[in-house]
Amino acid sequence: MTLMLGVSLAGREVLLVGGGLVTARRLRRFVDEGAVVRVVAPQLHPETARLVREHGATWHPCRFRARDLAGAWLVHVATGDAGTDSRVVGLCERRRVICISAGNGEHGSARMTAQLDTGDVTVAVTSTHGADPRRSAAVRDAIDDLIATGSLPLRRRRPARTGRVDLVGGGPGPADLMTVRARRLIAEADVIVTDRLGPAAEVMRGLDADVQVIDVGKRPGHHPVPQEEINRIIVEHATAGRRVVRLKGGDPFVFGRGGEEMQACLEAGVAVDVTPAPSSAIAVPQAAGIPVTHRGVASAFHVVNGQGAMEVSTLAAMADPTVTTVVLMGVAALPRIVSDALRHGVAADRPIAFVESGHTPQQRTTRSTLGRAVADAQQIGLRNPAVIVIGDVARAGLLLPDGPFVRAASA
Numbered sequence: 001m002t003l004m005l006g007v008s009l010a011g012r013e014v015l016l017v018g019g020g021l022v023t024a025r026r027l028r029r030f031v032d033e034g035a036v037v038r039v040v041a042p043q044l045h046p047e048t049a050r051l052v053r054e055h056g057a058t059w060h061p062c063r064f065r066a067r068d069l070a071g072a073w074l075v076h077v078a079t080g081d082a083g084t085d086s087r088v089v090g091l092c093e094r095r096r097v098i099c100i101s102a103g104n105g106e107h108g109s110a111r112m113t114a115q116l117d118t119g120d121v122t123v124a125v126t127s128t129h130g131a132d133p134r135r136s137a138a139v140r141d142a143i144d145d146l147i148a149t150g151s152l153p154l155r156r157r158r159p160a161r162t163g164r165v166d167l168v169g170g171g172p173g174p175a176d177l178m179t180v181r182a183r184r185l186i187a188e189a190d191v192i193v194t195d196r197l198g199p200a201a202e203v204m205r206g207l208d209a210d211v212q213v214i215d216v217g218k219r220p221g222h223h224p225v226p227q228e229e230i231n232r233i234i235v236e237h238a239t240a241g242r243r244v245v246r247l248k249g250g251d252p253f254v255f256g257r258g259g260e261e262m263q264a265c266l267e268a269g270v271a272v273d274v275t276p277a278p279s280s281a282i283a284v285p286q287a288a289g290i291p292v293t294h295r296g297v298a299s300a301f302h303v304v305n306g307q308g309a310m311e312v313s314t315l316a317a318m319a320d321p322t323v324t325t326v327v328l329m330g331v332a333a334l335p336r337i338v339s340d341a342l343r344h345g346v347a348a349d350r351p352i353a354f355v356e357s358g359h360t361p362q363q364r365t366t367r368s369t370l371g372r373a374v375a376d377a378q379q380i381g382l383r384n385p386a387v388i389v390i391g392d393v394a395r396a397g398l399l400l401p402d403g404p405f406v407r408a409a410s411a
């Protein structure tokens with residue numbers, strides 16, 4: 001029988017008896033836990049010696065003696081000699097010190113586990129009869145796979161002492177384009193603050209009923225919740241001890257005002273972190289077979305918010321045949337963008353592509369040229385959300401044959 005305990009070794013002394021590779025492996029684990037590590041062995045394997053040096057562990061270059069046990073909370077023995085291992089196990093037993101024996105001989109009072117840490121949850125696997133480390137590792141890995149799909153109930157049921165905010169990029173839309181970290185953070189969250197462009201509706205549908213979802217519904221021309229209010233909401237919930245996920249479409253730091261939200265958290269002394277994701281600036285053109293860079297065609301790309309004033313750098317990018325210009329939030333401003341570009345001398349036959357609702361079943365790609373862009377956009381009824389790509393990579397037939405491109409159903 002085995003009782004697994006969540007033992008904290010931080011600042012506590014761990015004695016490793018033996019200087020071989022097993023010791024090296026364990027040394028790293030104990031050091032990671034913050035333990036104060038002491039090694040007793042006549043000689044060290046070079047790898048063990050390196051770790052001892054790197055991690056500031058102490059090494060007593062001698063054979064094990066009973067008095068070495070003094071001060072140790074935990075002993076790990078792997079000398080390669082069954083007799084010595086058993087002697088250490090026996091002594092620990094008498095002195096009531098927890099002991100792990102890696103040798104084939106007598107088992108100590110404790111066993112190592114195959115462990116994984118996810119957020120503030122630790123999962124550990126071991127066997128109750130006869131060690132079987134490979135099975136333990138396999139079980140641990142299977143649990144890890146479940147975590148990756150966001151399907152384990154990882155959310156705290158008891159409020160944490162301190163809350164936090166995660167600014168999480170949800171990617172361009174489909175759940176399988178979200179990162180493993182994004183899925184985990186969503187599964188752990190008490191509060192999710194999201195926009196209409198907040199991706200992966202199916203992920204949101206799987207949430208516990210008591211997870212609070214706040215829709216701050218950003219959409220073009222319609223900002224029901226001002227940015228200062230969003231900042232206030234995330235800070236307030238985190239200060240009350242909740243785990244807050246601020247879920248955004250694409251990447252939080254690409255026209256997502258993630259920087260301002262991070263500043264607000266830092267100013268309020270709230271722990272904050274950012275989880276990146278594929279940005280629509282790259283992922284939406286890509287969904288239409290448009291690479292933002294392509295050898296011999298475009299060697300740089302320039303990403304711009306179409307709502308802003310036309311900067312010199314954007315005009316230069318559009319005029320440069322080696323640069324791709326990617327315009328986000330550019331549907332309403334298209335006529336102005338085009339007329340500024342033409343007035344600046346950008347060629348009227350410069351290719352342009354509109355990619356609407358990228359990575360969704362409604363995705364539509366329209367190819368045009370700068371000169372015809374406004375008329376073509378009007379004719380098709382160009383709608384948000386759309387990414388506008390200007391440059392030779394937008395040319396029909398570059399990668400995909402001209403004509404409608406049908407995404408594979410599994411995407």
Ligand code: SAH
Nearest residue numbers: 250251254279280328329357358385386387
């Ligand atoms: N942080 C986001 C961008 C936010 S700005 C990111 O990194 O992707 C919102 C703009 O992104 C929209 O106006 C549109 O230009 C673009 N966009 C986002 N999702 C899109 C999609 N699925 N299809 C086309 N454009 C999209």
